[in-house]
Amino acid sequence: MLEGLRHQARRGGTLNTPNEGSDRYTLTQAAYACYVLAAAGEPEKPVMHYLRNNRLDGLNDYSRFQLAGAFALSGNVKTALSILPDSINLEKTGRRDTGRNFDSSIRAQAIMLDMLIEVRENHPAIPKLVESLTRAASKGQRWATTQENAFAFLALGKFLKNQPHQKFTGTITRNGAKLPNFDSTGRQYIGSDWDGADIKLTLKGKGTGYYYWEAFGVSGDSYIEEYGHELRISRRYLTPDGSRVKNVFQQGELVLAEITVEALTSDLENVVIVDMLPAGLEIENSRLASRESVSWLYTQAFTPDYIDIHDDRLIFFGTFPYQQARKFYYPLRAVTEGTFTVPPVSAEAMYDPTKSAVASSGTIQVVK
Structure with a gap:
């Protein structure tokens, strides 16, 4: 596994000496790769020293901490301490990168805490970072993304492990x-009378106790709020000739689902779209192998990065440029007679869930 990790870290010239034209992503990746290799016992010292001596001002805060961590794990704690900035910015911004390095304020703070514990476990900023991360989780009952969760749990786990x-x-x-x-070993209480x-x-005694409360169930309210937060999404059903089907479908009829997605404020990567099907419809052939009958799709269809097909939904992932609507089509067949609820279609930036949209719920009829 370590050999694979070293290979991945060195791929694509990441650890070729970054030149003066390197962008912030390249420098960030180089610092991260230096830390990973040092943690694996294979420090890339030439690149570490190059970054310290020539590109330190081009590194963002958490990348400087990762470079410091690489030096500390390589046995050079003095150099590691010299790299750490004089102060730590605890302000949180709403900006999250939806691709590339998946930067966010919480992710950055978690990385800085992790590195401080490695480099100088009594650093005065550690309690402040712990408080900032725990407050961020308490505010929304969680951190927002998998990147934030992974780095925050890693850092806080190291912190708690070092406690008395x-x-x-x-x-x-x-x-x-x-x-x-x-x-202090913990206990669980279960019941329906806690609400x-x-x-x-x-x-x-000695120590700090932590507790949490969790409730689950099925909502009795079928209402679903529709909204658009920096994303717009819509769905409609079309006949193979492009005419719109409103609410009534003939049993056995082939229709096309048209999903339109638009990023409203910036380019968005890693957007997931989930289209839940009404019970009366089934996916016919999501790959559209027989496009000869719907030739107009050739000039209008959007190609997702990935498609995941289930019996009751179709999920696809894509990158959406700023204010350029993209349309995706897939075929359905009306199979079951009756009246059915149409679940909404949803879109969400996986690494910035504040950018999301839900739309196009309703009802349909399938008739003979």
Whole structure:
């Protein structure tokens, strides 16, 4: 596995000495690759020293921390400490890269915390970074993306591992009634009578206790809000000659689903579109092998990066340029007679879920 990791890190000239024209992505990748190789016991010292001596000002904050981590793991802690910036920016911006390096404020802070624990575990910025990351998760009950989750859990896991051994006992009451005690090894309580209850926790001993509450179920309300946040999406059904089918389908009829997506404020990469099917329709042939009957698709169809087909939905992924609507088509057949709810079609930037859209729900009829 380590050989594969070294090969991947060195691919594509990432660790060829970055030249003066290197963009920020190339420099970021070089610093990250230096850290990964140092962690694997194979430090790329020529590139590490080149970045430190010639391109340090071109690195963003978290990349400087990764370069410092590479030096620390290579045994050169003095150089690692000299690379760390004098101050750490804890401000959060709403900007997230939807591709390339998937940058975001939370991801950057998690990487900086991870590297500080490697380089200088008593650094005064560590508690501030821990607080900032935990507050960000508490605000929305989670971090927003897989990148943020991965780096945040990695950093906070290292932080908690270095904390003194926890040894405490605790009591918990629900609406004044005492429940079984818990201790530092943890305990789970399950029941249907926690919603709206008054819960009180007390601890005795050394350490900090953490708790969470989780509820799940099926909503009794079928209403789904439709919206567009920096993305626009719509769906309509067409006959093979391009005419619109409104709400009534003939049983056995072949129709085309037309999905239109537009990025409204910037280019967006890694956008996932999920089109849930009404129960009366089935996907006929998502690859459109028989395009001869719908030749006009050749000039209008958008080619996704990837398509995932299920019985009840079609999912595709793509990159969408700023304010340029893209249309994707796939064939369906009306198979079951009846009246059916049409679920909405949705789009979301996987690495910036604040950019999302939901639209085009309704009902259809399939008749003989």
